[in-house]
Amino acid sequence: xxxxxxxxxxxxxxxxxxxxxxxxxxxxxxx
Amino acid sequence: xxxxxxxxxxxxxxxxxxxxxxxxxxxxxxxxxxxxxxxxxxxxxxxxxxxxxxxxxxxxxxxxxxxxxxxxxxxxxxxxxxxxxxxxxxxxxxxxxxxxxxxxxxxxxxxxxxxxxxxxxxxxxxxxxxxxxxxxxxxxxxxxxxxx
Numbered sequence: 001x002x003x004x005x006x007x008x009x010x011x012x013x014x015x016x017x018x019x020x021x022x023x024x025x026x027x028x029x030x031x
Numbered sequence: 032x033x034x035x036x037x038x039x040x041x042x043x044x045x046x047x048x049x050x051x052x053x054x055x056x057x058x059x060x061x062x063x064x065x066x067x068x069x070x071x072x073x074x075x076x077x078x079x080x081x082x083x084x085x086x087x088x089x090x091x092x093x094x095x096x097x098x099x100x101x102x103x104x105x106x107x108x109x110x111x112x113x114x115x116x117x118x119x120x121x122x123x124x125x126x127x128x129x130x131x132x133x134x135x136x137x138x139x140x141x142x143x144x145x146x147x148x149x150x151x152x153x154x155x156x157x158x159x160x161x162x163x164x165x166x167x168x169x170x171x172x173x174x175x176x177x178x179x
Contacts, residue, residue: 001084003081003084003136004081004084004085007081007129007133007136008129010128010132011123011125011128011129011132014124014128014132014156015121015124015125015128015159017157018156018160018163018164019160019163020061022163022164022167025167026167031145
C-alpha cells in the first residue's frame, strides 16, 4: 500500500510539474 | 528555414500533429482492454502487483476500454481542440503514468518489453502538456503578457 501511495504521488507530480512550471514562467514573466 | 539541430527538434515535436499519437494511444488502450478481459489470471504475475493493488483486472479492462472509446471518439469526431479533450488528455496521461510506473516499481530489473509502454506514457503526457506550452507562447505573441 505504501508503494501505491508513493506511485500515485509520482504520477501526480509527473503530470502536474509541467503545468506548475508554466504557471511559474507566466507569473515571473521569464519568457 | 530550419538549420540547426534544436530548430529541427523543435519542428519535430511542436509542428507535428498529435492525431496519429492519439490514434496510437487509442489502439494501445483497446489492446490493453482486450488482453485484460482475456480469460486467465493476468494479474497473478509480479509485473502487475501494483496495478492489482489498486483495482481488479476487470476494472482496469473497463478503464482502458472506456478510455480507448473516448480517444477514438475525439479523433474521429475531430474534437481534439475542445476543452474536454484537453482534460481527457490529463486523465489519459495519469492512466499511462500509473500503469508504466506500477510495472517499473513491481519488478527488477525493468522489463524490456515495456519500452513501447514507456514511449506511450511520454506521448500521452505530451498530448496533455504541449497545448499549454503553445497557448502560453500564443498569448505572448498576441501581447497579452504582463508588461515590464
